[in-house]
Amino acid sequence: MAHAATVGELATSLVRSLTGITRDDSIFGGLKDRTIKGLRDGGHGRVNPFEIKDRCAGLVEKFGVLNRDDLAEALQSRLDSLPETRWIPDVLSLLLQLSNRPLENASLSDLDGLTAVFSPPPELTWEDIVADGPLTDDDAWGEVERGYHSSGDDEVFDGSDSEPTTSTQATSFAEDDIAALARLHIVKPDAILLGDVRTARETLSRPRDSSDVNAVSELILIRETISMLRGLPTDLFSVGSGAVVSISSNLCIATASKPMLYHLLSNFAEIGSQLVFLRHWTQQKRSEAYVQSIQAAVQSTTGTIDLNIGRLEQRFIEPPDSCVVSLIDVRIEVEEFTRAAIHLSSIIAANDRASNGDKSSSFALLDALYEEACVADMAGDKQLFNAIARALLAGIRTYLRPVLLWVSSGDLPKQGADTFFVRPGVEDCPLSEIWHKRFALRLQTGGRACAPEVMQPFIEQLYAAGKEKAFLKLNGHEADESVVDAVSLTARLSMATVTERLTPNSLMSFDELLHELLQDCFAGTRSPDTTTLRTVMLEHVDLLRHTRALNDVFLGHDGMSLQAFTGSLFGLLQRGSSNWHDKFFLTRLVQSTLGAAPIVHGHCITVSVLTDDNHPARGPISRQLARIKLAYAVPCPVQNVTRSADLPTYSAAFSLLLQIEYAAYVLSSQTFDLRKLGFGWRSAGPALQETLSLRERLIWFIGILRSHYGTVITTHADGLRRGLEAANGIDSMAEIWATHDKHLRLCLLLAPNVAPLIDAVKHILRLSESLEDAWPSLLDQSTSLPAVTRMAAEFDKILAFVAAGLRSVSRAGGVPALEALAERLQWNAG
Amino acid sequence: MPAADDSKRKAARETIDILHEISTLLNTHLDRQSLSYCVSLIENGVNPEALANVIKDLRQHNPQQRSDNGL
Numbered sequence: 001m002a003h004a005a006t007v008g009e010l011a012t013s014l015v016r017s018l019t020g021i022t023r024d025d026s027i028f029g030g031l032k033d034r035t036i037k038g039l040r041d042g043g044h045g046r047v048n049p050f051e052i053k054d055r056c057a058g059l060v061e062k063f064g065v066l067n068r069d070d071l072a073e074a075l076q077s078r079l080d081s082l083p084e085t086r087w088i089p090d091v092l093s094l095l096l097q098l099s100n101r102p103l104e105n106a107s108l109s110d111l112d113g114l115t116a117v118f119s120p121p122p123e124l125t126w127e128d129i130v131a132d133g134p135l136t137d138d139d140a141w142g143e144v145e146r147g148y149h150s151s152g153d154d155e156v157f158d159g160s161d162s163e164p165t166t167s168t169q170a171t172s173f174a175e176d177d178i179a180a181l182a183r184l185h186i187v188k189p190d191a192i193l194l195g196d197v198r199t200a201r202e203t204l205s206r207p208r209d210s211s212d213v214n215a216v217s218e219l220i221l222i223r224e225t226i227s228m229l230r231g232l233p234t235d236l237f238s239v240g241s242g243a244v245v246s247i248s249s250n251l252c253i254a255t256a257s258k259p260m261l262y263h264l265l266s267n268f269a270e271i272g273s274q275l276v277f278l279r280h281w282t283q284q285k286r287s288e289a290y291v292q293s294i295q296a297a298v299q300s301t302t303g304t305i306d307l308n309i310g311r312l313e314q315r316f317i318e319p320p321d322s323c324v325v326s327l328i329d330v331r332i333e334v335e336e337f338t339r340a341a342i343h344l345s346s347i348i349a350a351n352d353r354a355s356n357g358d359k360s361s362s363f364a365l366l367d368a369l370y371e372e373a374c375v376a377d378m379a380g381d382k383q384l385f386n387a388i389a390r391a392l393l394a395g396i397r398t399y400l401r402p403v404l405l406w407v408s409s410g411d412l413p414k415q416g417a418d419t420f421f422v423r424p425g426v427e428d429c430p431l432s433e434i435w436h437k438r439f440a441l442r443l444q445t446g447g448r449a450c451a452p453e454v455m456q457p458f459i460e461q462l463y464a465a466g467k468e469k470a471f472l473k474l475n476g477h478e479a480d481e482s483v484v485d486a487v488s489l490t491a492r493l494s495m496a497t498v499t500e501r502l503t504p505n506s507l508m509s510f511d512e513l514l515h516e517l518l519q520d521c522f523a524g525t526r527s528p529d530t531t532t533l534r535t536v537m538l539e540h541v542d543l544l545r546h547t548r549a550l551n552d553v554f555l556g557h558d559g560m561s562l563q564a565f566t567g568s569l570f571g572l573l574q575r576g577s578s579n580w581h582d583k584f585f586l587t588r589l590v591q592s593t594l595g596a597a598p599i600v601h602g603h604c605i606t607v608s609v610l611t612d613d614n615h616p617a618r619g620p621i622s623r624q625l626a627r628i629k630l631a632y633a634v635p636c637p638v639q640n641v642t643r644s645a646d647l648p649t650y651s652a653a654f655s656l657l658l659q660i661e662y663a664a665y666v667l668s669s670q671t672f673d674l675r676k677l678g679f680g681w682r683s684a685g686p687a688l689q690e691t692l693s694l695r696e697r698l699i700w701f702i703g704i705l706r707s708h709y710g711t712v713i714t715t716h717a718d719g720l721r722r723g724l725e726a727a728n729g730i731d732s733m734a735e736i737w738a739t740h741d742k743h744l745r746l747c748l749l750l751a752p753n754v755a756p757l758i759d760a761v762k763h764i765l766r767l768s769e770s771l772e773d774a775w776p777s778l779l780d781q782s783t784s785l786p787a788v789t790r791m792a793a794e795f796d797k798i799l800a801f802v803a804a805g806l807r808s809v810s811r812a813g814g815v816p817a818l819e820a821l822a823e824r825l826q827w828n829a830g
Numbered sequence: 831m832p833a834a835d836d837s838k839r840k841a842a843r844e845t846i847d848i849l850h851e852i853s854t855l856l857n858t859h860l861d862r863q864s865l866s867y868c869v870s871l872i873e874n875g876v877n878p879e880a881l882a883n884v885i886k887d888l889r890q891h892n893p894q895q896r897s898d899n900g901l
Contacts, residue, residue, distance in 0.1 A: 031888065035884050090878045
């Protein structure tokens with residue numbers, strides 16, 4: 001009965017659900033009865049679960065065949081999710097009978113509408129509370145006894161059996177869900193797997209001298225080797241003093257003999273020793289900046305090795321399907337990718353042993369890397385070349401920064417100054433000596449500049465370039481103020497550039513390419529509008545004008561101004577004026593005569609009169625003239641070219657010029673005016689005739705001297721001008737000036753090696769003065785012929801001596817001017 | 831044992847949910863409530879074929895159902 005009632009109730013609900021007809025409807029009763037009767041119909045067979053299962057599988061297959069894989073997958077997944085209960089096949093049978101063309105009408109989107117949307121319960125409002133019961137009681141709003149709500153009365157929460165939480169910060173989620181989620185992702189290590197590793201460690205930990213020989217697998221040896229190569233501590237290898245790796249265990253393997261095994265492990269130990277040394281070296285603190293750069297480059301090489309070791313290790317951690325565990329294979333592979341680093345390590349170790357604090361080998365490491373890079377390039381070993389060249393270029397880039405600072409600004413670097421190739425010279429030298437004394441090259445033992453070998457061809461060029469900047473700055477001709485970006489200039493000294501240039505051009509050597517790159521780098525320090533020293537010297541300082549001015553002042557280039565000066569001076573001397581040697585008077589006289597030329601700065605001329613044992617205050621006028629010392633103040637930059645403020649050659653030439661002019665002045669003076677004679681020339685006595693003959697010869701001699709003087713000065717002035725215009729720096733200008741000065745000195749017979757000749761010439765010039773002094777007595781014929789004859793003979797003798805001396809000097813020194821002078825003296829002699 | 835009843839009810843709900851999804855995929859036009867009644871009837875021994883005939887008969891008396899069935 002209960003069963004029937006249940007079925008009846010369910011039938012009633014089913015009718016209402018399917019038809020929507022309620023109990024109140026008149027047809028409801030009939031429908032219900034018919035439904036119950038239909039449900040009790042026992043004329044149907046029992047459901048075969050296997051048949052239902054087959055039908056469902058067939059339906060899934062049908063969906064798949066008819067290209068409704070979505071339905072097939074959805075249906076299959078639901079069928080698989082159904083629990084295995086007794087009534088499921090019956091329910092599925094019902095659904096299959098009620099199915100209505102699902103292929104055409106069903107869609108997965110229909111399932112989305114089945115999920116019931118969660119609707120939170122309606123919020124409790126005051127209306128609801130008041131509707132429940134109005135709060136009108138007097139004690140509803142009374143004071144609440146606080147003690148009733150004491151936390152001590154609350155049930156104590158015992159958390160001992162609660163599940164631990166994973167976070168101490170409360171979230172909106174339940175804590176146990178997060179803890180459970182976390183536990184799902186925690187992987188506990190398998191202790192069994194670690195057991196093998198612990199056993200292997202114990203085996204390897206036994207010392208080598210132990211009598212127990214322990215067998216290990218090749219995989220364990222490979223693991224230990226890889227760890228050792230990484231620089232990690234291992235049980236198989238130990239690192240001793242000097243970064244030497246040795247084998248510390250006594251063991252064997254099943255696949256190789258003991259000697260072979262130890263030979264193999266020794267190979268690894270050698271490789272490991274080199275790598276350990278390299279890693280230690282990169283960690284050393286070094287003061288030289290370029291060494292630090294090399295350390296960084298080497299560190300990147302060891303980093304690459306670590307990556308390769310990692311890839312090797314990965315092969316054993318996640319082995320592919322066919323992975324051969326072979327120590328020999330590992331050795332071959334390790335040797336291949338560590339070859340370059342080992343060579344680098346040997347270079348650095350050899351350099352450390354050789355230098356060991358030796359100051360003369362400041363750049364020995366750079367030199368060694370440079371040499372090895374060139375050798376590797378010539379040998380075609382690209383791997384080795386790349387490793388060494390990378391380290392070399394890193395060091396050169398850093399080394400070049402202070403060099404480029406020097407070249408662009410003339411400032412010495414503050415750091416590493418004691419190994420820089422330029423050192424400060426005389427700190428407080430005058431401006432006239434800045435170029436030659438302010439800086440100096442720092443030389444190593446052997447006379448080479450203190451710089452790497454690769455920089456030696458550029459040292460002179462760099463030294464001059466930096467000095468030029470410093471010179472301009474110190475002389476107030478500030479050069480280009482733009483700061484040179486050393487980083488961008490040296491950026492081309494990279495492996496990318498080297499590879500790009502060498503790859504298509506197999507005939508170019510690395511050495512040649514490096515020189516080209518360095519040349520480009522140094523050329524980049526100059527911009528097209530950079531003011532050069534040559535421009536400053538020729539245009540701003542006006543070097544050529546000053547050198548031409550020297551000719552006018554000292555060498556009598558302008559004959560009229562010279563005559564104006566000498567005329568005034570000689571007149572004073574002959575009148576016996578006591579003020580002639582007043583330096584202020586003489587200075588005024590020179591400035592107004594010799595200094596009046598347009599190219600001469602008259603205010604720069606000063607005159608002094610020497611008074612010492614070599615220059616007595618009394619004596620023949622020609623000797624007195626030698627006391628006059630002329631000085632012309634050339635600017636300090638010009639003095640860096642002339643190397644002297646006094647210009648001794650020009651001073652000596654001026655002194656000789658004065659004596660020549662005086663001799664000419666004396667011989668052509670009114671003293672020898674023959675119209676004063678009371679008788680004719682043919683009536684003159686032999687002494688007078690001889691005297692006049694001697695005078696003519698003296699005049700001739702002086703004329704030749706003057707002609708020679710003028711020719712030499714003009715020729716040398718032209719040569720000096722051309723040389724200075726073509727010179728590109730102060731060094732070449734100074735060299736040209738020195739050559740000019742030396743040649744001038746020789747041609748004017750002022751050199752020390754021709755002192756006898758100039759003395760002889762001066763003796764002849766003094767004969768003029770003697771002749772003038774003797775003329776009055778010759779006129780009254782009180783002077784005898786032998787006296788005059790002696791003077792003439794003296795002249796001839798000295799002249800012959802001078803001519804012969806000139807000829808020998810010209811032949812020895814190859815001076816055409818002296819040769820010409822000698823010939824002229826010999827042609828017209830006598 | 832409330833916890834066991836809860837789990838049973840939860841399992842029953844999940845089973846009904848899955849059957850309802852299968853019913854939707856097969857386009858049976860059974861809503862969840864009707865399906866629940868059908869499952870209950872089957873659990874009480876009603877033959878599925880007889881039940882299917884009853885449902886088809888009852889649908890004749892529901893204009894809405896008749897239009898969904900294409901009648």
